Amino acid sequence: MLKKTLFQLHWFCGITAGLILSIIGITGAIYSYDQQILTWLNQKSYVVQVENSPKLTPDQLYQHLKQQDPKLQINSITIMQEADASSIVNIKKDGERKGLDLMVNPYTAEILPAIKGKDFFQFILNLHRTLTLERPFGSQITGACALMLIYFVLSGIYLRWPKKHSLKQWLFVKPKLKGRNFLWDLHAVVGTWVIVFYLMLAMTGLYWSYDWWRDGMFKVMGVNRPQPMQMANDKKTKEDVKPSNLQISHALQEAWIGFNKDYKDGFSSLTLTVPKKENGQVELSFFDATPQHERARNSAVYNYESQTLESVKKYEDKPLNEKIMSSMLPVHRGSFFGPVWHFLAMLSSLAMPLFFITGILLYLKRRKQKKLTEQARQITTPEEVKPDSSTWLIVHASQTGTAEQLAWGTSSSLQEQKESVVVKSIHKISQQDLMQYKRILFIVSTYGTGEAPDLATSFVKKIMPTSFDLSNTQYAVLALGSKEYADTYCQFGREVDAWLSYKKANPLFPTIEVDDANTLDIASWYQALAKVTELNLQTVKMLDAFDECTLVSRKHINVGSLGAPIYLLEIDTPKTIDWQAGDIAEIQPMNAKARIQNFMTKHHIALNNMDAYKVLKHKSLEHSTILQDTQIDTLEKQLPTLPHREYSIASIPKQNKLELVVRLKISEEGEVGLGSGWLCKHTNIGDVINLRIRRNESFHLANNSNPIILIGNGTGVAGLMSLLQERKSYGYQNNWLIFGERQREKDFIYEAELESLLEHNFFLTHLDLAFSRDSEDSCYVQHKLQQNSQRLIEWVANNASIYICGSINTMAHDVEQTLINILGAAKLDELRETDRYRRDVY
Template identity: 55%
Template sequence: MFKKILFQLHWFFGITAGLILSIMGVTGAIYSYEQPIQKWLNPDSYTVQVENRAKLTPAEIYQHFQITQPKIKINSITIHQAPDASSSINIEKEGARKGFNVMINPYSAEILPEVKGREFFQFIQQLHRNLTVGPVGKQITAACTLILIYFILSGLYLRWPKKHSFKQWFSIKPKLKGRNFLWDLHAVVGTWVVIFYLLLAVTGLYWSYDWWRNGMFKVLGVDRPQPEMQANAGKAKQTEQMRGAGTSAEQVRGEKTTSANAEGHGKGREQSKLDSKQIALAYTQTWTGFHAQLKQDYSSITLSTPKKADGTMDVSFVDAIPQHERARNKAIYNYQNNQIEKIELYADKKLNEKIMSSMLPVHRGSFFGPVYQFLVMLAALSMPLFFVTGWMLYLKRRKQKQLTLAARHHTAIIDVDPHATPWLISYASQTGVSEQLTWRTATNLQAARQPVTVKALQHLTIEDLQNCPQILFIVSTYGTGEAPDLAITFVKKIMPHSFDLKHLKYAVLALGSKEYPETYCSFGHWLDTWLQQNQAQAMFNTIEVDNANAADIEKWTTALAKISKLELSHMHIEKVFDEWTFKKRELLNPNSLGGPVFNLEFHTVHEVVWQAGDIAEIQPGNSLERILAFLDKYHIASNTPVNELNLTIQQALWNRNLTVEVEPFANMQHLLEQLPILPTREYSIASIPEQQVLRLVVRQQSDTDGNLGLGSGWLTQHTQVSEQIAMRIRTNPSFHLINDNRPIICIGNGTGIAGLMSLIHARVRLNYTENWLIFGERQQAHDFFFKETLEAWQTTGMLKRLDLAFSRDQAEKNYVHHKLHEQQDLLKTWITQGAVIYVCGSIQGMASDVDHALVEILGETQLNQLRENGRYKRDVY
C-alpha cells in the first residue's frame, strides 16, 4: 500500500508539476552557459585587435571618461590580462542594482559595440526563477523544486529491484517497444541524472526559502553573514530612493541589463566624497602598489572606485586558472600607506566556505569543472523527456491491464560463463515478430550466462555457417510460402550450394499462420531441410508458431532448456490493445463487380505515433447473434457472471473462438479456458498522424456459406459507428518511407491503395514531388478509390505520374504489371535516378506478377540488389 501511494503521488505530481520543471530545466541549461554564449555571439565586444603597446591603466581609463563623458559615474574598472581581451567599466545606471557593464577597448578606451543577447538572458533568468510573474511565480517554482526532490526519492524507491544489476539499472534497451520502451527510457535516464537533479534541487532552494538557506549554512557549519546582508540591503534601498536619474541610454549605447562581472561592488553607492583628481590618484597608486605586492598571477583584476576618503580601495581578482567563473579573490589596499591591509584568497577557504560563497557555480555545475557542468546542462535539457514520457505512460496505463515485466530487464547480463559454447541466433522477419522473438531468446540465454550473437539472415555468411558450433534460426514465412523479402539474398546466394556442416548443431523456430495451411511455416521447414541435406545436426524438430501463439513459443523455450540444460525464463509476445472510437464507415465502390470496399476511420483520445507504412492490428469479435446462439446451444443464461473477470458470460465471449469443441465445464471460467482468443487481423494504415485520423481500407470477405470474414465482418458490419474497438499499431520497418527526396514508385491494387496512400501523404507534407503511382482495380467508374485526392495531387504536381489499370473496362484485361512493361524505359530512368519501389496489395496475382515483370525489365541481379539496398519494399498479403 505504501508503494502504491508513492506511485500515485509520483504520477500525479508528474502530470501537474512536470511542465514547470521542464521549463526550469531548459531555461537553466541555457542560462548556465550565458557567458560563453554571449562571448560567442559578441566577438567584437569581448575581443579586440592586439596593439604593440601596453593596455591603459585604470587611472587612464578613468581620466578618459572624465574628459569625454563626465556625467558617467564609474563604480569599478576591470582589466583582463589576455592581450586581445577587452576591458570593462561598471557604471551607475537607474534600475541596475549592481551597476551596468560597458565593454571598452583596453588600448584606447573606446566603447565597444553593444552586447547582444542581454535582454534574452534576462528573460531566460526570470523565466527560470519565477516564470516572469514575480513573487507568485517564485513560489510556484520553489514548490516544484521540492516536488523534484520527491520525484528523485520516490523514483528510486519505486524502481528498486529484487535483483541488483548494473545493466538493469543503467542500460537502455532499444529493442523494447511501446510502453515498455517508454518506461525504460523514463526510468533508466532518470537513474542517470538522479545525482544531478538532487544537487540542482538542493542548491536551487537556496534562493527560494530563507529556512532552507539557513539550514544549509547550519548543516555546512558556515556562519551566515545575515546582519551585513540586511544592512547592505537597507542601505541600497535608501540610496536608490535618494539617487537621481542615472546615465542616459545614449551614453552607454542603450545597454539595459546587468552582468556577472559586477560582483564585488557595493549595493547603492553613495555620492563620492573624493573629487576626480583624488580618485584618479587612488587608481594610480593602487594599480602600481598592489601589483608590486601581489605575488601571484591573475586573469583579470577589478578596482572599485573609493567612496570614502579613508585611503582604501576594494580590489578583486581572478586566478590565472580559476576553479570557476565566480572564484574571486578579494583585497583591501591602502593606497596612502602603500600596503595591502586585508586579502582573502578563494583557494585558502575551506570546502564548506567555498560552497556557501559560490552557490550559483555549485548550482550550475561549474564549481566541479567544465565536464560536470556540461553533464548538468545535458541533464537539465532532458527534463522535458520525463514530462513527455511520464504523460505517455500515464495515458497508456489507463488503457493497459498487464505489462511484460521481463521486457523491462531483457538485457540484464551479469557475466558470461567462459566455458559455455557460443550461440548464434539468426532471424528472418518481414514485420518484426521474428526479430522480437530473437532478441527475447538472446536475452534469455544471456541471463543464463551464455555468450550470444544475433544476426539477420541476410547478413549470415558462409563463414558463419562453417565456424559457428550452434545456430538458432527464427524465421517467418511470407507471401505464398517464401522467405521474407530481406532474406531472399540468403536464399539465392547460399541455399543453392552445398557445404560440409557436420560440425553444426541447429534448431529452427518457424513462424506462420494456420489460416494459410498450404504454406504454413513453409520457409522454416525449407531451411530445416536444406540444413539436414548439408549434414547439420538438429537439436530437436522444427517448432511451429501459429500467429505468435504463447503456447507454441513456450515449446521453444522448453526445448532449448532441455537440450542446453539451462534454466530459461518463460517468454511470450504480449499484445496490448488500445481503445479506439469507430468514427466513420463509407462504401468506396457501390455497384462494383468486386466485393464491397469500405473507408474506415478511427479516433482515439490517447497519444499514438505511427509512420507511413505501419500496420493496424485489430482484435475482432463475435456478433451478438453468434454469441447468443452459442449460449443457447449450451443452455447458459447471458447474464451469468464470470467472477474472475467481473463480467457476464455474454460480455466475456465477445472475442472468443466459439467454433471449437467444448468439453463439459464446471463453471464459466472453465468454459473460457477452452475457448481461445480469436486471431487478430492486420490492415495497412492509409493515413498519417498529422491527419488526426487513422484510416483503413477494408474489403468484405465471405466464405462459401456466405458468412462474412472474421476481420472484415467485424469492421464493416458487426461494429457500429461510435462504438469502441480494440486496436494496436505495429511498426512495419520493411515498408517505411525513405527519409530523403529520392523518387518513389508506388505499385498496388485493390485495398493495397491504403499503404500507398500513407506513403504519398507523407511525401506531400514534405513537398517531395517525385512520386509515381501505378494502381489497378476492376472498373474505373466504381473502383477508383480516393479519386479526388489523387487527381488533386496530380493537378498540383505532387504526383508526377498516375498510371491506372482497370481490368474490366476493356475486352482484354489490363493489370498493373502490364503498365510496368508499357513504361519500362521510364521505369529504368527512375531507377537510375535512385527511385525506391513500394508494392502493396494482394500476393496472389498482383505482387507475384509485378515481381516477374521487374525481373524481366531490370534483371534478377539488379532487382536483388535493389532489395538488399532497401529500394524494393513490399507489404503484400
C-alpha cells in the same frame, strides 16, 4: 512534429516540475481551509459560554486589558456578532509583522488559550509559496512551476483532443482498462476535470511570484496598483501627539456607539483600529452579515468629534475587476466563487500528485520498453558474459516484422542470463557467419503461399546451394506461418530445417511451428530453449496489449462495384499509440451479438446454469472462437481466443487519424469474414475497437529523398497512401504510383486525394491507373509497368526504390515477373539486398 515536440516537452517538464507541483498542490489544499481547521482545533479559544449580560464593548475591553498590563500596546479590537464567538485583540509583539492576536472572552475580558497550529500553517504557507527557501529564489522556483502548469493544461488539451467528441470520452474514467492504457486514461480524464481549476490556480499563484506578472494583471484588469505607504514626515505636529489611554477609550466608545447607530446593514464582525494620533478619527473594518468570502472586507472612518460615519467603502459596491484584484487569495483558493467552488478547488489541488505519479509511471514504462528494445538490438557481446560461453547467432527472416521481434526477444532473454548474442537479418548472413558461430537460432516466417520472405531471397539463391559443412554447429528453428494456408504451413521454416540437417548441423530440438503468432507456440520455443541450455529463460512478450480505440466513421466507398464492398474507416486512437508509414494495425475481432445469442440459445445457457455461466464469465464469448460442435461439458477448453486480423494503415499520425481501407469478405454461404465483418458490419460508430500497432520495418520508407515507385491494387492502396503522405510531409519529390482496380467509376479509391497530389506534379510525378473491367483487354498494374518499362529503368538507375502493396497470389507475383523481365533477376536481387525492393502483400 508539433505534437511530438509538445509531447516531449510535456513529459520532460512533468518529471522535472511534477514533484514541486505535487508539494505545492498538497500544501495549497491544506492551507485553503486553514481558518476552519484552526477553529476546529481551538474550540476553547474561539467559542465561549454565552452569558446573560451583553458583550463588553471595545473601550471596555481596552480598559480591562490596560489595567491588567499597562505596558500592553494594543493595535486593534475585533468584536464578533455571534453571541458565543470570542473577541480578538491584536497587540504589538516583536517579530510579528502583523502583531499577535489574543483571543479574549467578550463577557469577562479573560485572555483565552493561545491558538495552536498557527506555526504549522505558517510553515505550510512558506512551503507552498517558496518551498521554505529564501526570497526571491524560492518564489522564482514555484513561479516557474506555475508557468509549467499552464503549459501542461494547454498542451494536455491539444494532445488528447479527440476526433469525435463525447462526454463519455472526455469525462469518464474507464476502469476496465489495464496497465499503461488505464494510467493514460486516468491521467487524461482527471486532467480534463481540473483544467479550469489549474488554470485559475496557476495564473493567480503567479501574482505572488513575479512582479511583472502582478503588474500585468493590474493592467489587464484595468485597476490601479496600490502604491506603498509613504513615510511619515519627521517633523512633529499637533496631530502626531500620541493620545492618552483615556482619550483612546473615549474614541473607541464613541466609534462603537456611533457605528451601531448609523450603520443599518448589519455586520458579522467589526474591527476598530486603536488611534495612534489625535485627529478625531477611528478607522473601522467590518464584514457583512453574510460576507462573500474571508477577504470581502468593508472599511469606514468614524469621526468622533463630529460624531459622523465617514468614507464608508463597501466591498459589494466595487466593480468586479476591483473585487478580483483586492481579493487575490480568495480567487486563488476558490472561496471567491462560493463554498462549492472552494471545495472543488481544494480537491483539484489535492489531486496534483496523481499527475506526477501517473506521469512518472507512464514515463518509466516507455523508458523500460525503449531500454529493453535498445539492449536487445545490441549486436555486440554484453559486458558480462559467462566464461567460456560461445556466442549465439540469431538469424531472422521477416516479411512483416514478427520474426524480427521474436529474434530480439530471444536475444534479450538470453542476454539476461549473461549469454553472448549476435542478431542478424537473413539477407546479411554470409557463409563465414554460418561457419564461425557454433550455436545458431533461425527464426523465419513463411510468406504467402509457401514463399520465403523477400529479404531471404538472396540467402536461398546464394547461400543454400553452396557446399560447406556445419557438422560442428548446433541449431534450432522457429518457423512462423498460418494454418489458413494448410498446404504450405511454415514451409520456409521446414525448408531451412531440412537444409541445416543436410549440412549435418545438429538440432537442439525439433522445429517449433507458430500459428499466427500464437502465444502458446511462442512460449514452447522459450521452454524448449531453456530445457536444452539449462538456463532460466523468460518468455519475452512479443507485442503490446491491445489498446481501446473508437470507430469514428465508416463509409462504403465503392457502392455498385462488381467487386466486394470496400469501406473507409477512421479510428480514434489514444495519444500513446504511435506509428509510421508502412506499419500494420492489428485488430482483435469480436463475435457479433447475434452469433453469441444463437450459441447461448443452442446450449440453453442462462443465469440458472451456474457451471456454464461461471465459465462464460471467466472467458468471454465475445472474444472466443465459437465452433459449431462446441460441447457444453468441455466449454472452457473449446473457446480459444479469436485470432487477430491485420490491415495496412492508410494514414500517418500527422493527419490526426488512423485510417483503414477494408474489403468486406463474404463467403459462398453468405457469412462475412471474421475481421472485415467485425469492422464493416457488426460495430457501430462510437464502439470500441481493440487495436495495436505492429512495426513493419521492411515496408518503411528509406531515410533519403531518392525517387520511389509505388505499385498496388485494391485495398493495397492503403499502405501506399501512408507512404505518399509521409513523403509529402518531408517534401520529397519524384513519386510514381501505379494503381489498379476493377472500375474507375466505382473503385477509384482516394480519387480526389490522388488527383490533387497529381496537380502538384513536382510531388506525384506520375499516376498510372489500370481498371480491369473498363476495357476488353483487362489491363492490370503489371501491364502499366510494362508499358512504362523505359521510365522504370531510368528511375531505378536514379536510385529509385520499389514498394508493392496488395494481393500476393496474383498482383504481387505478376508484378515481380514483369520487373524481372524488364530489369533482370540479378538487378531485382540487388534491389532486395540493398532494401530498395519492399513489399507488404497478403
